[in-house]
Amino acid sequence: MHADAVRNDAVRNDAVRNDAVRNAPAFSVSRLTFRYERKVAVSCDSLEIHRGETVAFTGSNGSGKTTMLKLLNGLLGPYDGRIDFLGLPLARNPLLRDRSVFVHQHPVLFSGTVKDNFEYALRLKRVRGAEAAKRIAMTVERFSIGPLLEREAGRLSGGETQRVAVARAVAAGADVILLDEPTSSMDSASGSAIRAFLLELRRSGTTLVFSTHDASLVLDLAGRSVRFESGRVVDEPSTGGTL
Amino acid sequence: MNALGNAFSLLAGGERETWWTIATSLRFSLWSTVFAVIPGVPLGAALFLGRFKGKRVAVAMVNAIMAVPTVVVGLFVYSFISRSGPLGSLNMLYAPAGVIAGQALLAFPLVTAMSYTGLQKLDPRYNETLLTLGARPWRRMIAIIREGRFVIVQAVLAGFGRVTGEVGVSMMLGGNIRWYTRTMTTTIALDAGKGEFERALSLGIVLLGVALSINFLSHLAVRDAR
Amino acid sequence: MHLTTKRTFVRTAALAALLVLGAVQAFAMGGKETSASDVPATNRPMPANPRVRLATTTSTENSGLLAYLLPFFTEDTGYTVDVVAVGTGAAMKLGENADADVLLVHARALEDAYMKAGHGGERRDVMYNDFIVVGPKADPAGLKGSPNSTTAFSRIAAARASFVSRGDKSGTNVKELDIWKAAGIVPDGTWYKEAGQGMEQCIIMADGMQAYTLTDRATWVAVKDKTSLAISYEGDAGLFNPYGVITVNPAKNTAINAFGGKAFLEWITSERGQKLIESFKLGGQTMFFPNYKH
Incomplete structure (x- = not known):
């Protein structure tokens, strides 16, 4: 279970990892403190997010939701305390980039078509050719985004961009998806499309963690909500997972 | 005003040596820019990432x-490529290779710095997206250069502008040899000193044109980046 | 600006740059089409290393002598000469560092020292002309009628008339400093201006400042129409200006084009080279008088 042992023995490494993955929660945070420009931006004594769970981060602007999401995805550091992802420390975690993706509030796509974006994300996972085509076709089918496939990524609307960004993460194989304000500043049609997306992901057992101001999204989607107050995390009891 | 008229007629008349000098200048500048950009842009991107x-x-x-x-820079390169220096056997001093080497060394830090500062204007979400999708450093660098190509174009143009307009390196390492290493700027330095203003002026006009074109292209790049 | 246009912009820019590079490469490689070297010379073998680097004083270049002579040399031998025109002192420094193959210079004492130090291969006399003092037409220091060059210089110093010195250890500069020394004067003060430039530039500067300067006659004749200056003093035997050709000692460095340097030395002192030097005229005057003794 310790990082040193993982580094020292490749065989045991796999055994340890598999064991960890099987039993461990998606995220396990303890005594975390992250400072930005010497001020405490996020502090959290304890937080566990189980695999397959859908968790909403709520709280006012600047309360640390986005920072926490980025910390969980290893995009920010260094920090004090400990974050485990699937039972292994986040730093040098071999599973992090394969299994987890963070999606921005206003995501960016790369130059080229939507299809180019999917192919690029798959290429980063060393998936090419027929296998890549199959994965893209499956993703397109699953989220009904066929009409977008050949469009220039830079010319999509905000809602379309959001959907493509999530689909890109899924196509790349992520089953732990972190989303920052997935339905903010979006018309109701796009909002409900994203909502349908997330429901579909939840049904298939994907771990979803998202920040939001949207109370109805929390009610519809989240099994649990975690409230943030000026950087402090208050782990709230389950809301019961109403559908 | 008469000198200006003569300068234009030198250009329009297609006087061979004048045009040869212009072509040689551009040839040196383009090659040196290429050699500055190959390490400079990746280094700028690496510094950024x-x-x-x-x-x-x-x-x-x-x-x-x-x-x-x-x-x-000229003096530094000179000490290396002089026949009595460590790279003397390459015979680069007073030859096009020497000028190109010196100019590349001149443009390299500029291209690096401009790439670095230019990429900082790029949306930080690109880098985060690449990270979260699991792009390794090398791939991230390529993708960042691709997404930031408009600021990279500006950096390249700035490098080209600097070497086209410089005289110190060309004079010191090229030796201003006629039909060999004579460039627009060394000709201007030489001709103006000799009181022959027509050719100097005509080359000055061309240099002004080059500078304006660079600014214009740079402006296009900024506009298109939005 | 949508993405299709973005792509087009960068690609077009790259393509345009490539095209320009190709064009200038082709044009610059084409070089001079009409030079004598393009005249087919039937019976000459092409030299192994056809580029010879000649480090020389500015006077031979500025007067137009080399532009006149070198096409014939190329035609006769197949060598192309890269002329690096600096002062005599700098030219010898280039030779010392092996950065030149052959020198054409004019400072006899320095040349002898250079040979003695082992930097040279062979030295020969080539030609001579003379130095003159040029200055404002009104001749404010009254140089006209000076009995000799030292007196002429003394009058400049006494009048504190502006004087432009090359200040670059060139042959002319060396000669100038010799004359000040002979006159017992240490040139100093605001009237004495060390330019650090070539001969032609110094004459143009002297014209701008209405100052005196010492020059070789060939450069003066080539430049005089662009100035309002006139000859203030000439004719002293002490103003004799001999030129020598020196091959750089090939033992210094394997990169030296020893054959090329030797070919230049042989050619410029050959009967044909010497005749051509004599036939080079500016304003109907011979500028350099050949004096190699066979």
Whole structure:
């Protein structure tokens, strides 16, 4: 279970990892403190997010939701305390980039078509050719985004961009998806499309963690909500997972 | 005014040596820009992406080197490519290769610094998206250069502008040899000193045109980046 | 600006740059089409290393002598000469560093020292002309009628008339300093201006400042129409200006084009080279008088 042992023995490494993955929660945070420009931006004594769970981060602007999401995805550091992802420390975690993706509030796509974006994300996972085509076709089918496939990524609307960004993460194989304000500043049609997306992901057992101001999204989607107050995390009891 | 008229007629008349000098200048500048860009742009991108100790020192060093006068760069390269220097056997001094080497060394820190500062204007979400999708450093660098191509174009143009307009390196390493290493700027330096203003002026007009074109292209790049 | 246009912009820019590079490469490689070297010379073998680097004083270049002579040399031998025109002192420094193959210079004492130090291969006399003092037409220091060059210089110093010195260890500069020394004067003060430039530039500067300067006659004749200056003093035997050709000692460095340097030395002192030097005229005057003794 310790990082040193993982580094020292490749065989045991796999055994340890598999064991960890099987039993461990998606995220396990303890005594975390992250400072930005010497001020405490996020502090959290304890937080566990189980695999397959859908968790909403709520709280006012600047309360640390986005920072926490980025910390969980290893995009920010260094920090004090400990974050485990699937039972292994986040730093040098071999599973992090394969299994987890963070999606921005206003995501960016790369130059080229939507299809180019999917192919690029798959290429980063060393998936090419027929296998890549199959994965893209499956993703397109699953989220009904066929009409977008050949469009220039830079010319999509905000809602379309959001959907493509999530689909890109899924196509790349992520089953732990972190989303920052997935339905903010979006018309109701796009909002409900994203909502349908997330429901579909939840049904298939994907771990979803998202920040939001949207109370109805929390009610519809989240099994649990975690409230943030000026950087402090208050782990709230389950809301019961109403559908 | 008469001199200006003569300058234009020198150009319009297609006087061979004048046009040869222009072509040679552009040839040196283009090649040296190529040799400056090949290491400069990736290095600028690496500085932008990298999170390592001493990064600030590295950036400060690049900026400092950028401010070194052309004649100092010329002197430095001279000491290397002189036949009595360590690279003497390559016979680059007073030859096009010497000028190109010196100019490339001149443009390299500028291209690096401009790439670095230019990429900082790029949306930080690109880098985060690449990270979260699991792009390894090398791939991230390529993708960042691709997404930031408009600022990269500006950096390249700035490098080209600097070497086209410089005289110290061309004079010191090229020797201003007729039909061989004579460039627009060395001709101007030479002809103006001799009181022959027509050719100097006509080349000055061309240099002005080059500078204006660079500014225009740079402006296009900024506009298109939005 | 949508993405299709973005792509087009960068690609077009790259393509345009490539095209320009190709064009200038082709044009610059084409070089001079009409030079004598393009005249087919039937019976000459092409030299192994056809580029010879000649480091020389500015006077031979500025007067137009080399532009006149070198096409014939190329035609006769197949060598192309890269002329690096600096002062005599700098030219010898280039030779010392092996950065030149052959020198054409004019400072006899320095030349002898250079040979003695082992930097040279062979030295020969080539030609001579003379130095003159040029200055404002009104001749404010009254140089006209000076009995000799030292007196002429003394009058400049006494009048504190502006004087432009090359200040670059060139042959002319060396000669100038010799004359000041002979006159017992240490040139100093605001009237004495060390330019650090070539001969032609110094004459133009002297014109701008209405100052005196010492020059070789060939450069003066080539430049005089661009100035309002006139000859203030000439004719002293002490103003004799001999030129020598020196091959750089090939033992210094393997990169030296020893054959090329030797070919230049042989050619410029050959009967044909010497005749051509004599036939080079500016304003109907011979500028350099050949004096190699066979």
